[in-house]
Amino acid sequence: MKRLKIKTEGYGYFFIAPYFITFLVLQLYPILYTFFISFTKWDGMTKMTFVGLENYNRLIRDDVFYKTIGNTWIIWIANVIPQMVLAVLLAVVLNYKKIKGSDFFKSIFYLPNLVTATSIGVLFSVILDWQTGSLNRILIAIGILKQPVNWLNSPFYTRGTTSLIQWWMWFGYSTIIFDAGIKAISNDIYEAAIVDGANRRQTFWKITLPLLRPTVLYSTITSLIGGMQIFDIPMTLTDGLGNPQQSILTMVLYLYNTSFKRNNYGYGAAISYGLFVIILIASIILFKFINRKSLYD
Amino acid sequence: MCKSFKKIITCFVLIVMMLSIFTACGSKSDSTSKDSKTFTNKGNEEYKGTINLWSWTDEPKYMITQFNKAYPNINVKFTQIGQDYPTKMKTVLQAGTGVPDLFVGELKYVKQWLEIDAWDNLSASPYNAEDIAKNQMEYVQKLGRDKDGNLRALSWQATPGGFWYKRSMAKQYFGTDDPDKISKMMSTIDGLFDMGEKLYSKSNGKTHLLTNWQDLYWLQYGSRTKPWVKDGSLIIDQSLMDFFDLAKNARKENLDAKLTAWTPAWNNAANNSSIFGYILPTWGLQYVIKASAPKSEGDWAIAKGPTSYFQGGTWMGIYKNSKNKELAWQFLKYITSNEDYLKQYVADKGDFVSYIPVINTISDNYKDKFCGGQNTYKFFKEEASKINSAVITKYDDDINSLYFNAVGLYVDGKATKDKALTTFKKDVKNAYPDLKVE
Numbered sequence: 001m002k003r004l005k006i007k008t009e010g011y012g013y014f015f016i017a018p019y020f021i022t023f024l025v026l027q028l029y030p031i032l033y034t035f036f037i038s039f040t041k042w043d044g045m046t047k048m049t050f051v052g053l054e055n056y057n058r059l060i061r062d063d064v065f066y067k068t069i070g071n072t073w074i075i076w077i078a079n080v081i082p083q084m085v086l087a088v089l090l091a092v093v094l095n096y097k098k099i100k101g102s103d104f105f106k107s108i109f110y111l112p113n114l115v116t117a118t119s120i121g122v123l124f125s126v127i128l129d130w131q132t133g134s135l136n137r138i139l140i141a142i143g144i145l146k147q148p149v150n151w152l153n154s155p156f157y158t159r160g161t162t163s164l165i166q167w168w169m170w171f172g173y174s175t176i177i178f179d180a181g182i183k184a185i186s187n188d189i190y191e192a193a194i195v196d197g198a199n200r201r202q203t204f205w206k207i208t209l210p211l212l213r214p215t216v217l218y219s220t221i222t223s224l225i226g227g228m229q230i231f232d233i234p235m236t237l238t239d240g241l242g243n244p245q246q247s248i249l250t251m252v253l254y255l256y257n258t259s260f261k262r263n264n265y266g267y268g269a270a271i272s273y274g275l276f277v278i279i280l281i282a283s284i285i286l287f288k289f290i291n292r293k294s295l296y297d
Numbered sequence: 298m299c300k301s302f303k304k305i306i307t308c309f310v311l312i313v314m315m316l317s318i319f320t321a322c323g324s325k326s327d328s329t330s331k332d333s334k335t336f337t338n339k340g341n342e343e344y345k346g347t348i349n350l351w352s353w354t355d356e357p358k359y360m361i362t363q364f365n366k367a368y369p370n371i372n373v374k375f376t377q378i379g380q381d382y383p384t385k386m387k388t389v390l391q392a393g394t395g396v397p398d399l400f401v402g403e404l405k406y407v408k409q410w411l412e413i414d415a416w417d418n419l420s421a422s423p424y425n426a427e428d429i430a431k432n433q434m435e436y437v438q439k440l441g442r443d444k445d446g447n448l449r450a451l452s453w454q455a456t457p458g459g460f461w462y463k464r465s466m467a468k469q470y471f472g473t474d475d476p477d478k479i480s481k482m483m484s485t486i487d488g489l490f491d492m493g494e495k496l497y498s499k500s501n502g503k504t505h506l507l508t509n510w511q512d513l514y515w516l517q518y519g520s521r522t523k524p525w526v527k528d529g530s531l532i533i534d535q536s537l538m539d540f541f542d543l544a545k546n547a548r549k550e551n552l553d554a555k556l557t558a559w560t561p562a563w564n565n566a567a568n569n570s571s572i573f574g575y576i577l578p579t580w581g582l583q584y585v586i587k588a589s590a591p592k593s594e595g596d597w598a599i600a601k602g603p604t605s606y607f608q609g610g611t612w613m614g615i616y617k618n619s620k621n622k623e624l625a626w627q628f629l630k631y632i633t634s635n636e637d638y639l640k641q642y643v644a645d646k647g648d649f650v651s652y653i654p655v656i657n658t659i660s661d662n663y664k665d666k667f668c669g670g671q672n673t674y675k676f677f678k679e680e681a682s683k684i685n686s687a688v689i690t691k692y693d694d695d696i697n698s699l700y701f702n703a704v705g706l707y708v709d710g711k712a713t714k715d716k717a718l719t720t721f722k723k724d725v726k727n728a729y730p731d732l733k734v735e
Contacts, residue, residue: 010304044387045413064727131555132562153709243702245711260384261695262728263409 038269045263055270064246064254065271069278071159071242072250075234076227078163079170080220086167087174087219092208094175095182106179109172120165121236128152128161152238155247162233162248174219181215182208217290221283228279231256251275336423336623347372348621348628349397353382356611360632363641367631371624390415398619399628402450404610407440408691416449416614417622424626426451429634429652436686437651441612450614451633453642454579455651457607457680458515459599461581462574464669466504467598470496470573476671479600486516486543486603493552496573504570505554508563510544510708511701512576517543518697519606524688525696530733531725533718534688537700541717544708564589578608579649579677587667595669599676605683649677692729699724 038055042048059065090109094102127134128151136148151157185208193203231252234242241257242249251271259268350357350373361373376397378385383406389395390413402410410416419426426448430438434455441450460483464474471482471492483489493506507513521534547553554572556563566572567590574597575581586597613632615625631638639655642648647665650656656678663674703721706712712720726734 013304045391045409045415058730062727126561129557129560129562132560132565150709239698239702241698241702245706257728263387264730267730 034269034272037265038273040266042265043263044259044265048266051266055267056274058267059270059274064249065251065274067246068242068249068251068254071246071248072228072230075159075162075166075230075248075250076224078160079166080223080227083167083171083174083223084216084219086171087178088209088212088216090171090175091178091182092204094179102179106172106176109175111172112169113173115169117165117169117232118236120169121233124161124165125152125237128157153244155244158238158244158248162230162237165233166227166230170223174223177219178212178215181212185211213290217287220290221286224282224286225279228275228282251278336626341368341627342370344368344624344627345370346621346624347374348399348619348624349373350375350399350628351378351382351386351397352401352611352613353378353380353403359642359646360628363638364628364631367635367638368627371627373628386410393618396616396618398616398621398625399613400616401611401613404440404456404608404612404689405694406691407450407612408689408693410614411441411443411449412691414443415617417617417619418443419448419451419614421447423623429630432634432653434651434653434656434681436607436681436684437610440610440686440689441614450612451629452610452612452651453633453639454610454648455607455677455681456578456580456610456649457605457677457684458519458576458578458581459676459680460574460576460602461586461597461599463593464596464598466496466570466573470499470504474598474669476598476600476676479598480602483600483602489603490546490550490552492573493547494550497551500570502551504573506552506573507547508554508556508566508572508575509558510547510553510704511558513543513547514540514697514701515576515606515608516602516604519684520604521688522685524690526690526692526732529731531696531722531735541704541707541714544704548708567593576602578606580609582665582667582673583647594667597668598671599668599673601676601680605680607681607684607686643674649674649681651681692732695728696725699728 037048039050039052040048041051041054090105093099094105128136130136130148130150130153133148133151135151136145139145140148151161189207189211190203193207198206229252230250234248234250234253235256237248238244240253242253252275255268255271255275258264258271348371350361352375355377357373357375357377361375364373365371386400417424429451430441430448433451437452437455438448441448441452443449460479462479467474467479471479473479481488482492489506496504496506517536517540520536522536523532523534525532554566556566556572564585567575567586575585577585582597582599586593613629615622615629619625634652636652636655636658639650639652640659643650643655643659643663647667656674660672660674660678663672664670665673699721702724703712703717706720707714707717722734725732
C-alpha cells in the first residue's frame with residue numbers, strides 16, 4: 001500500500017509571497033531608496049545631484065537636530081514612565097480574582113488608542129487656546145486663575161500636553177499587554193508563595209514584576225520605537241514648526257518640514273537615517289538594561 | 298526532480314518581481330509631446346474630450362458648471378485634493394505620470410512651480426495669452442510669469458486687502474460708519490493706534506481693534522521695497538524691522554485681542570464684540586466673515602489702512618506635457634477672460650476679478666449688500682492698482698512664519714530684539730542652508 005503524501009514543498013513560498021512582495025515594494029524599497037536619496041541634493045521636482053556625505057556632515061553639526069533629539073526623548077520619557085507604571089498597576093488590579101467586568105474596563109482603557117492622534121492634537125489646541133479655550137475658562141470660573149494662561153506659549157506645558165496625550169492614548173494598550181503577561185504567569189507560583197506566607201505586596205514585587213520582565217521589555221522597546229517617531233501631535237498642537245521655541249520639534253517633524261515644506265529631500269533622508277541610528281542604539285541599550293540578568297533557564 | 302523544479306520556478310518568479318520594482322522606479326517618461334503649434338478654430342460645441350483639473354478648494358465646481366453651458370462637449374473632471382495639494386502635485390510632477398491637464402498654484406507656492414517648468418508657456422502661440430494679460434491687473438499677471446517673463450499661469454482674481462470693520466461698532470465708538478471717514482482716521486499708523494486706544498478705553502477693555510498683532514504685518518509687508526531674498530541673500534526690509542516695535546506697541550496699547558489666526562475663536566470674532574474688524578483681503582468677506590457670521594449682513598464695510606497690500610490668490614496653468622492642451626486652453630481662456638462669464642461670476646460669488654474691462658463695467662455701480670451697499674469694487678480696484686508684486690519670492694510663506702515666531706518672542710517679552718533677530722536668522726539659515734544670511 002503506497003502511502004499518500006501530499007506534496008507540500010514549495011507551496012510555502014506561495015503563501016508567504018504576498019507578505020514579502022508587499023514588504024519589498026512598500027517598505028524595503030522605500031527604505032533603501034531613502035538611503036540613496038540621503039547622499040544627494042534633491043528638491044523633489046528637478047534633477048538629483050550626488051553630494052556624497054555632505055548631508056551627514058551637516059547633520060552632525062546641526063544644533064537643531066540635537067535639539068530635536070532632546071525634545072523627542074523628553075516627550076517620550078515623560079510619557080512612558082507614567083504609562084508603564086499605570087499600566088502595570090491596572091493590569092495587576094484587573095487580575096484580582098474578585099474584579100468583575102475586567103474585560104469591559106480593558107476595552108474602555110483601550111478606546112483612546114482608536115482615535116486619530118491628529119484630531120486629538122487639534123482638539124487640545126482648541127481647549128488650550130489662550131483667550132477662549134475651555135481650560136482657561138474653567139480655571140477662571142473656579143477661581144484658580146485670574147487671567148488666562150497662554151499654555152501653548154510655554155515649552156514646559158506644551159511638551160507636557162504632548163506627553164499627556166501620548167500617555168492617554170497608549171496606557172490602555174500597555175494595560176492589555178501586561179494583562180496578557182500576568183495571565184501567562186503560572187498560578188502555581190502564587191499558590192506556593194501564599195502557602196509560604198507571602199502577602200500581596202510581596203507577591204507583586206517578588207513574583208509578578210520580575211516575571212513580567214520580558215513583557216516590560218517588549219512594551220518599552222515598542223514604545224521607544226513609536227515614541228521616537230512621534231509626529232502628528234506636535235504638528236497639529238501648535239503651528240507645525242514645533243514652537244513654542246522649537247520645544248516640540250521632534251525628529252520626524254523636523255524631517256517632515258525639511259523634506260516636504262522646504263523641499264530638501266536629501267537632508268530629510270539623512271535626518272531619517274540619523275533617527276534610525278538613534279533608535280537602534282537606544283533599543284540595544286534598553287534591551288541590555290532590562291534583560292541584564294536572565295531569570296530563566 | 299519535480300520538487301526542485303517547483304522551487305526554481307517560485308524563486309525565479311519572486312526575483313523577476315523584485316527586479317521589475319527596481320527598474321520601474323528609474324524610468325521617467327521623457328515625453329515631450331509635441332502638440333501641434335496651432336489650434337483649430339471651431340465652434341464651441343465642436344470641442345470634444347475630457348480634461349482633468351486639480352485644485353485644493355472647491356472653487357472650480359462653479360467654473361465648470363458655467364463652462365459647460367458654453368462648451369457642452371468638454372468634460373472637465375475635477376478632483377479636489379484638499380490640504381495635501383502641494384505635496385501631491387509635487388509627487389505627480391516628479392513622477393511625470395497622472396498629472397492633470399489643468400492645475401492651480403496658490404500664491405504661497407506659485408513661484409516654486411514657475412521655476413520648475415511645470416506649466417506650458419502661454420505667451421507663445423498657439424495660446425498668445427498676452428492678449429488676455431494686457432487686460433488684467435498688472436500685479437496679477439506679473440506673478441504668473443517665469444524668470445524669462447513668459448506667462449505660465451493666469452489668475453481670474455485679484456486679492457487686494459483692507460480693514461473689514463463692523464459698522465455698528467464704528468458708529469458706537471467713532472461716531473460714523475462711513476468708509477471714507479474711517480479710512481481717513483486710519484490713514485496713518487499713528488491714526489490706527491489712536492483708534493485702537495480709544496476703542497479699548499471706551500469699551501472698558503472688552504473690545505480690541507485687531508484680532509492679533511500679526512494683522513499689522515500685512516500692512517508692513519505690503520509697503521516693502523525690498524524682497525525677502527535677492528541674489529541668494531536674505532534681506533530684511535526696513536518696514537519689516539519697524540514691525541518689531543509696531544507689534545510690541547500693539548500689544549502694549551491693547552490693540553490686540555490675542556486671537557490666533559484661523560482658530561475657531563478667531564473666526565467667531567466676527568460674531569461678537571471682541572474685535573473691531575479684520576485686516577484681510579477680498580476673500581476675507583466670503584471665507585471668514587460671511588462663513589462665520591452670515592446673519593451680520595449689512596453690518597460690514599471695508600476701509601483703507603495706512604498701506605495697500607494683497608494676500609493670497611490662485612493661478613491656473615496648463616501642464617507642459619498635457620495631451621489635451623487645446624481643450625484645457627478653452628477652459629483657462631474662458632474663466633479668465635470671458636466677459637459674460639466673469640460678470641455672472643461676480644454677481645453670484647462677489648469675488649474681485651482681475652480682468653479690467655469687466656472691473657470697469659462693474660465698478661461704477663457695484664453695491665455689496667453685505668457691506669451695507671458699499672461699492673467694494675471701486676475700493677478694490679483702487680487698492681489693486683497700487684500693489685507691487687515684484688517683491689514676492691518663493692520663500693515668502695515660510696520666512697513670514699519664521700518672522701512671526703521671532704517677533705512673537707519679542708512681543709511676549711521672551712527675548713530682546715537682537716536675540717529675536719538672531720533667532721530668526723538662524724531659523725532661516727537652518728531652513729534654507731543655501732541662502733546667505735548675515
